[in-house]
Amino acid sequence: MTQGQGGFRGWSAARKGHLSRLRFTSLRLRLVVVFGLVALTAAVSASGIAYWLNREAVLTRTQGAVLRDFEQEMQNRAGSLPEHPSQDELQHTAGQMANSSQRFSVLLVAEDATGKTVYGNSGGLNGFALEDVPKSLRTAVNKEQDVTSGNKSPYHLYWQRVVDHGTPYLVAGTKVIGGGPTGYMRKSLEPEAKDLNSLAWSLGIATGLALIGAALLAQAAATTVLKPVHRLGVAAGRLGEGKLDTRLRVSGTDELADLSRTFNRTAEALEKRVADMAARDEASRRFVADMSHELRTPLTAITAVTEVLEEELDAESGGIDPMIEPAVRLVVSETRRLNDLVENLMEVTRFDAGTARLVLDDVDVADQITACIDARAWLDAVDLDAERGIHARLDPRRLDVILANLIGNALKHGGSPVRVSVRESADEVVIAVRDHGPGIPEDVLPHVFDRFYKASASRPRSEGSGLGLSIALENAHIHGGEIMAANSPEGGAVFTLRLPRDASELAEEGTQKDKGET
Known part of the structure; x- marks a missing residue:
């Protein structure tokens, strides 16, 4: 059994190395990575959806309130101006419109009685100017549309979100229906942007905390899962070292418990099989050794007789009948062969017994x-x-x-x-x-x-x-x-x-x- 145990030890050493790599660099790492990726994906998805929904809600609410207020001001104040107002009238009306509850900048554009284009700005000379309005928006505001059953007004309110020097703005424009000035409005969205940035930071921190929690949970889950696997590896190593009485303690009804029961049944069957093989091997060695020893006594006597016969064959007097000489030579040859075989068998039994x-x-x-x-x-x-x-x-x-x-x-x-x-x-x-x-x-x-x-x-x-x-x-x-x-x-x-x-x-x-x- 010496060679078999050596094989067991070699298998055990390789198995220990494999289990060590499995435990510390493979399965545990993969569990943590998978948990982390799942948590990161879920947290990023949830945070992204939450941010997008809040962003749309904040911007839509602010935008709706500003546009309603601007449209109301255009109807009430700009609509009361004459068809060809003066610049002072435009300037005064723009200032009044800017003092509404939403506090936006206003620019009014019209033609005076002489046909000259005049402007009214709520911020003075350095305030909101026509150049600050995107060209595409101005084109859409001034474009007269056909009046149909589905479109009852030739002019509509248009709006656009722009960024100027890093600050987001809401820009809108419309034309007074029935003749009158064209009005443009600009509202800074910087407070809303700051609120959204704060929300993004909060969601990012929540995502990081979720990732840390997932890593800790993965570590706990990996420990829970790998502890039975580690015990199984240790037991397999002991089994490989020849400790065939090794058994695992079984608790629970999950898959790992079933694996432990299977291991115990396998170890029990292996122990029985090895014991049977060892018993047969020992019996076989004992039989060969006993047979070799038992053969030596009669073989010694036979060898002595064959030596005498061999001397008679070599004698010049011709003491052996020529008719039986071939048989005598065969007996001498086979006796030597049998003697060598017995000596070799005894040598083999000594090697097998380790003596x-x-x-x-x-x-x-x-x-x-x-x-x-x-x-x-x-x-x-x-x-x-x-x-x-x-x-x-x-x-x-x-x-x-x-x-x-x-x-x-x-x-x-x-x-x-x-x-x-x-x-x-x-x-x-x-x-x-x-x-x-x-x-x-x-x-x-x-x-x-x-x-x-x-x-x-x-x-x-x-x-x-x-x-x-x-x-x-x-x-x-x-x-x-x-x-x-x-x-x-x-x-x-x-x-x-x-x-x-x-x-x-x-x-x-x-x-x-x-x-x-x-």
């Missing part, structure tokens, strides 16, 4: 490779490219197992010559074993280190046990190293072994683990 330990020594790598090749009579089939003096602190027995499996595999499947090269760096030793065979098929490469894997399904039974490369990889891992399989561009397969120059730290960890278990 395999390093016994370190200072090793000259070139001497170790030479000894491995010489012990197996491979000198003529292996080309060694290694300088003496490359030292590393490793387990010599396990290094010999790795080399024997890699070189033996190359000789068996790739054929000689097999080239073994060694190079070093500051912190590791790299050993490459290359053969000159057809290489490894691409679909086989991912599985070469799998236990009992055979590249050819048509040859399920071969001289090998299918455990050699797997055991070699485990021995590399226990040193803190690695083995990689690939195909050489020049042809043939290449197995690259990387080992640290000093595996003392891993050996100490194994020793401390043994003490802790004891």
Whole structure:
């Protein structure tokens, strides 16, 4: 279960990082932003509508009152003037009209008895002048319209809002019906503009307060929503660390409560499944270990007998009947194969149980490779490219197992010559074993280190046990190293072994683990 727990820890670390980003930079931020945007949109819309309605109401009310008063003054005062008044009469009447309740400036325009255009201004020489009236308004006021059933008057009252030097004004004009002066009025709307500006500031402040309130509400809502999510993330992390008894406290009937119940059911099912798998795995390992130990006793006796038979085969006296010699040789070969298989199974059980330990020594790598090749009579089939003096602190027995499996595999499947090269760096030793065979098929490469894997399904039974490369990889891992399989561009397969120059730290960890278990 060691590898599975490592996977759990890796998943847990990634999950914690993901939940941290989700909590602090993603979901919380999005909730606050969404709440803020909704509040801002609503507040701006409401403020805009309120401002527009108030603006129209204020301007319409003021404008209506001023125009009614001006129209009334034109009828009562300007309408009482003669058809061709003098300038003094116009001036006096304009002053009277300007003193109405609305307090606007007045300009009267007419022709005197001589046909000369005269003006009457309520503000004197520097008051309201004809130039202050937009040309389009003057044209509309002086344009005589046809009298019809729907239009009973040739002249009408026209008005326009203008801005002069930053100050808004209401300008209006009309002509006395039946002959008489033309009157123009100008009323400053600055008080109303100030009132509307104050209203705009008030609505802006209200919008800002609404936005702040929405942000606080979003923060509270995000905390309420994310707290269960955070608890779920913590529980998932604990579950990923292998604490399969982790459960969430469930309260309520909302979607988060349903999610918590689903998590609890999943965790319970996972705990049961892992417990079942662990029990089966333990039973399987125990079976293999027990079987290997049980086989060793009869296998030792059989091995002793086969050694005697093998000596008889090699004897010059011809002690074995030629008729049974092939059978005897088969028994000897299969006994050796069975012996190797049992030894490999016992080694595998030690790795699975986590009891395999390093016994370190200072090793000259070139001497170790030479000894491995010489012990197996491979000198003529292996080309060694290694300088003496490359030292590393490793387990010599396990290094010999790795080399024997890699070189033996190359000789068996790739054929000689097999080239073994060694190079070093500051912190590791790299050993490459290359053969000159057809290489490894691409679909086989991912599985070469799998236990009992055979590249050819048509040859399920071969001289090998299918455990050699797997055991070699485990021995590399226990040193803190690695083995990689690939195909050489020049042809043939290449197995690259990387080992640290000093595996003392891993050996100490194994020793401390043994003490802790004891």
